Amino acid sequence: MSSRLESALRKHKPAFIPYLMAGDPDLETTEAVAHAVRACGAAALELGVPYGDPLADGPTIAAAGQRALERGTRMCDVLALASRLRDAIPIVLFTYYNLVHAYGLELFAQDAVRSGVAGAIVPDVTLEELDDVQPIFEKHGLAMPLLVAPTTPAQRAGTIARRASGFVYVVSRLGVTGASAAPNVDALRGQIAGLREATRLPLAVGFGISTRKHVEAVAPFADAFIVGSALIDAYSGTSGADAVRRVELLAYELLGSSFRGG
Amino acid sequence: MRASAQPDRRGYFGAFGGRFVPEVLAFALDELESAVDAAFADDAFWSDFHGLLCSYVGRPSPVYRARRFERCAPVVVKREDLNHTGSHKINNTLGQALLARRMGKERLIAETGAGQHGVATATVGAKFGFPVDVYMGARDVERQEPNVALMRMLGARVHSVTSGTQTLKDATNEAFRVWAAEVERTFYVIGSVVGAHPYPYMVREFQRVIGDEARRQCLEEHGRLPSDVVACVGGGSNAIGIFTAFLGDDVRLWGVEAAGKGTQSGETAASLSAGSIGVLHGSRSYLLQTADGQVCETHSVSAGLDYPGVGPEHAYLKESGRATYVSVRDDEALTAFHDFAAAEGIVPALESAHALAFARTLSRERNSSDLVLVNLSGRGDKDLAYVRGLSSGA
């Protein structure tokens, strides 16, 4: 599974990884938008599992999670959505650890893989807690991309890169997710050069990527870029075909000439 | 070095604790851990700390026998209500401010529920010249207006948090997010023995002065160790603070949680009594959550106990059987609040009233040769308007 993810990310440079909150505003819209971003050229899809206390997320994604929760969206619904999308696009879940813990670590890994999920990002499980989680994911063939932050010292970043699977998620700036601040390109370039020495995995840049300018700034050194809050903002308040149209417009802006047409 | 056997190197108390935070904060926690290790090994640090506890906070706080409140066994209360700012919270904020100064940090941030920890942080911010930003749920900003005014008077900026349930849990989320954005210059002053390692350990070491003093005072003034030690448990800092000195003694330890309207009512804050194991705010412990792992909204008459999680060391003390956790309902706490004020001329914090309610029950069951020590964690001035509103509404 993780090799399908990796090779998907290598087809385009930089590869586009959209992040969608599953169930915001409803699962049907998430599914329609997922197909739309795939058609526009997305290489893989990050599916957020709604959680009420998302420590790594800013207001946009937190509010999207809240809307999805109000619709009653649960882990099992997200897995069912993943299995409907599995043939269309490689899927990586983004889920806080307490949801995995409550589901049962082993059962989660098993059901995720059964649903065709390629990997799971668990932002609050870092190196310190990895030994309790990663071996179980690995046993079931679930990739575990890990995050590297601007505050991560070089040696620790190397260790993270060596232990990650699927891709390495390079956080572009301090703080939480959100479309407000631009990535710190100089610091990123240096960090990515260091990571290349530790791993051959694709390096995906995320947090704050929201315009074509941001994409062009990271394109020379990143293998992939992740867009979450900007996408969610683009279609918040809409659903169905309306949401699809707005997402296509943003994808067109972000991808420029590599846009494939919706 | 004053560290005891727990936690282990990864910050675990048995199976509880650890460090579950986004990667951006990992560096800050490493940095804090190194600073804590160095400071705790430095006599000059402790001498600054204990000097200020004496001259600024007013320690040692006395233990006082509540003769008209007790039933059979004598009840003595540890008077944390007499501390500067009116609760035990100042012990912790003073320690963390000293650390922040040592680390060269430029500002303090804090979460607060009732506002006691916010006030205690604003106070040390003023004293040490740190700008302070306090995050407080919008509902609590409304409920605890006097403390909001006090924090502002002390120069702190109070930010009203409108996400989620708009209470302490969400204020804590917001403080973590703000910390992540400005982690290099900002020191996050957590208000209880919760959060990621090293917070639960560090806060315990700042609060253990309560039990260290009380143990000595019981021996000196009552000629014996207490038979029972009782404290209310929100996040658990005043309880850990008074328990730690007695861990090696043959003394029963009782943590009293807020049952709210009852542990089975769905309107409760009793994480250890009614919750299950999960991860919240950086550590693995008991927590009130749905079967899916979504954190529940809580209820307690006392804002300081209105929190879905609990410090990991309490989870460990529960599992190991070293401490016992019980719960007291809103109405029982309110009765103790009024009774204690009328019997002793001391208005307790509503949080502390939970401990007093259970202590009175114990006093009835124990012999006159026993001794029940209660942590009177704070004074009730902050609760007056609220309690009066309740009785006029009834």
Ligand SMILES: Cc1ncc(COP(=O)(O)O)c(C=O)c1O
């Ligand atoms: C007086 C008082 N007691 C107890 C608490 C609960 O906190 P902890 O369980 O950390 O002592 C608070 C919290 O605001 C408080 O103000």
